[in-house]
Amino acid sequence: MSGIDREIIPDPRPSLIDRHLPNTLQVQRLLRREGKAHVFNDLETLKRVTQAIIAGGELTGLEDEEDDYERYGLYFSESIGYIIRADGSQTSLYYGEIKIVKTTGEYHAIPRTSPRRTS
Numbered sequence: 001m002s003g004i005d006r007e008i009i010p011d012p013r014p015s016l017i018d019r020h021l022p023n024t025l026q027v028q029r030l031l032r033r034e035g036k037a038h039v040f041n042d043l044e045t046l047k048r049v050t051q052a053i054i055a056g057g058e059l060t061g062l063e064d065e066e067d068d069y070e071r072y073g074l075y076f077s078e079s080i081g082y083i084i085r086a087d088g089s090q091t092s093l094y095y096g097e098i099k100i101v102k103t104t105g106e107y108h109a110i111p112r113t114s115p116r117r118t119s
Contacts, residue, residue, distance in 0.1 A: 002056045004072055004098070008105045016108040020046065022084070031086045038093065038111050040081040049080050049096040050109045057098060060115040073097040073115050081111030 019026035022039050030037040040046040057072035079092040093111040100107040 002058050004054045004057065004100075006105070008054075008098075008100055008107045011101075011106040011108045017043075017046070020081070020108075020110060027084070031084065035086045037084050038081065039084060040109075040111050041079070045080050046109055049074075049076070049111070050098065052076070053096055053098045053109065057096075060097075068102055070100040070102055071097055071116055072100070073112070083113070 015026055018024040019030060019037070020039050021027070021043060022041075027037045027039055040049065053072050053074045057074040060071045060073050074096055076094050076096065079094060080096055081093045082090040083093060084090050091113075093113060095112045095114050097110045097112050097116065098107050099110060
């Protein structure tokens, strides 16, 4: 089955959205701390990707039963975002993921290179 078939709600913390949008203070902080950030092209892309994953995303990461999150993801044919590095270089991203807190149903979207790998 694909898509998310239970009620979920957006995480209320604006910082989780801002850390995945270009030119925000959170992205600048990630660049200083980690040297890179995964960002969506813009807010409209984030919203479009989120809706597409809710409608047709695939559940990933089931091997890790101790994980507090469910993850659903979907590949897109066009770039949905990019990895920006502290030196200004960028790499296009084509995979989107929704990370859902199992206990609360709160979620946020993340642009990624591929599904999260569990060990």
